[in-house]
Amino acid sequence: MNTYKIAVLPGDGIGPEITDEVVKILKRTSEKFAFGIELNYGRIGGAAIDAVGIPLEEETIALCQKSDAIFLGAVGHHKYNDLPLSIRPETGLLQIRKALGVFANIRPGMILTPLKSYSPLKSEIIGEKLDVCIVRELTGGIYFGEHRMAEDEKSAYDKMMYSEAEIERIAHTAFKIAMQRDKRLTSVDKANVLASSRLWRKTVEMVAKQYPEVKLDHLYVDNAAMQLVINPRQFDVILTSNMFGDILSDEMSVITGSIGVLASASLDADQKGLYEPIHGSAPDIAGMGIANPIASILSIAMMMRFTFNRSDVADAVENAVDVVLGEGYRTKDICKEGDRLITTSEMGNRICDAI
Ligand SMILES: NC(=O)C1=CN([C@@H]2O[C@H](COP(=O)(O)OP(=O)(O)OC[C@H]3O[C@@H](n4cnc5c(N)ncnc54)[C@H](O)[C@@H]3O)[C@@H](O)[C@H]2O)C=CC1
Ligand SMILES: CC(C)CC(=O)C(=O)O
Numbered sequence: 001m002n003t004y005k006i007a008v009l010p011g012d013g014i015g016p017e018i019t020d021e022v023v024k025i026l027k028r029t030s031e032k033f034a035f036g037i038e039l040n041y042g043r044i045g046g047a048a049i050d051a052v053g054i055p056l057e058e059e060t061i062a063l064c065q066k067s068d069a070i071f072l073g074a075v076g077h078h079k080y081n082d083l084p085l086s087i088r089p090e091t092g093l094l095q096i097r098k099a100l101g102v103f104a105n106i107r108p109g110m111i112l113t114p115l116k117s118y119s120p121l122k123s124e125i126i127g128e129k130l131d132v133c134i135v136r137e138l139t140g141g142i143y144f145g146e147h148r149m150a151e152d153e154k155s156a157y158d159k160m161m162y163s164e165a166e167i168e169r170i171a172h173t174a175f176k177i178a179m180q181r182d183k184r185l186t187s188v189d190k191a192n193v194l195a196s197s198r199l200w201r202k203t204v205e206m207v208a209k210q211y212p213e214v215k216l217d218h219l220y221v222d223n224a225a226m227q228l229v230i231n232p233r234q235f236d237v238i239l240t241s242n243m244f245g246d247i248l249s250d251e252m253s254v255i256t257g258s259i260g261v262l263a264s265a266s267l268d269a270d271q272k273g274l275y276e277p278i279h280g281s282a283p284d285i286a287g288m289g290i291a292n293p294i295a296s297i298l299s300i301a302m303m304m305r306f307t308f309n310r311s312d313v314a315d316a317v318e319n320a321v322d323v324v325l326g327e328g329y330r331t332k333d334i335c336k337e338g339d340r341l342i343t344t345s346e347m348g349n350r351i352c353d354a355i
């Protein structure tokens with residue numbers, strides 16, 4: 001029997017609540033599909049700051065490195081806002097991504113069928129189906145450049161830098177994904193203003209020569225943000241840098257109904273991955289039992305598909321989510337009149353039962 005070694009990093013805010021539901025799903029799938037799981041917990045973000053004064057310990061990095069895959073809830077809370085950048089919870093997240101080399105962040109922007117009417121966009125804009133895949137570069141760019149505040153605190157800068165090699169590898173990831181989909185790729189940059197974006201565009205065009213079947217186009221990020229709302233179906237795969245992908249994927253989450261349902265996989269060159277919902281720690285709803293665990297549960301489906309090659313398990317989890325939503329059960333973020341409002345934990349239980 002295969003045993004999957006999974007590191008579990010709950011983090012802060014709603015992180016521990018949604019992680020509890022993920023663990024239920026892992027246990028249920030391991031019983032149903034007869035594989036072993038070894039879960040090992042680690043600290044990150046505020047949880048690590050409270051315990052040891054820094055947001056990411058060597059011990060957590062080592063735990064992740066010796067695991068087959070990692071699930072991460074979310075990090076951050078305003079109580080850490082006054083800490084220096086270098087020891088904020090979010091820095092722990094950036095550090096673990098870098099330490100694991102998970103440069104390719106795949107964020108599917110899909111409308112789950114039972115949630116079609118939850119999109120704020122008109123039904124004729126959404127059409128029959130919306131399925132966009134955002135491929136975001138995750139370990140470079142402005143989040144990893146030097147951040148400096150002048151001594152008088154009257155000026156500050158953040159350096160945005162990309163190397164050709166960094167752009168090349170994420171472009172290959174995006175083209176390969178496009179080849180398995182509708183073979184359309186939109187690269188999003190700000191090449192009319194930024195030097196790093198000019199290099200981005202040039203490199204993407206160079207990589208494109210190896211994928212002649214893929215239709216490539218380019219958009220500036222401001223226009224891309226607008227086009228996503230005007231006509232999201234024009235997109236198949238969107239390839240973009242770290243910060244632009246961060247912003248566009250939150251926009252995408254609104255189009256698909258709620259940030260509580262969008263999953264993500266962050267992969268290294270060997271498909272080893274860190275799996276996390278796209279949302280943050282949502283301190284405004286932490287501890288209330290109302291957080292939507294679906295984004296995290298669907299991240300486990302991605303883990304099964306990408307790291308463990310278990311499409312059967314991934315399909316079962318995705319299908320169970322569809323069944324429960326199809327029955328009208330909703331957490332607060334996606335609950336309208338006539339729906340059956342349930343808690344975070346009830347949602348996890350129902351999805352488990354439907355697997
Ligand atoms: N991957 C991560 O760990 C991320 C961490 N953050 C951190 O999280 C903290 C809060 O950041 P925000 O900007 O408020 O973004 P956020 O994504 O945590 O929350 C934005 C809004 O969405 C709601 N929301 C988020 N997840 C939800 C869920 N599963 N179910 C229902 N509603 C949900 C929240 O209640 C809030 O109203 C900050 O410290 C931020 O730095 C933000 C984004 C990603
Ligand atoms: C710390 C942030 C870069 C996290 C975030 O917003 C994200 O990865 O979506």
Ligand SMILES: [Mg+2]
Pocket residue numbers: 246247250278
């Ligand atoms: Mg984000």
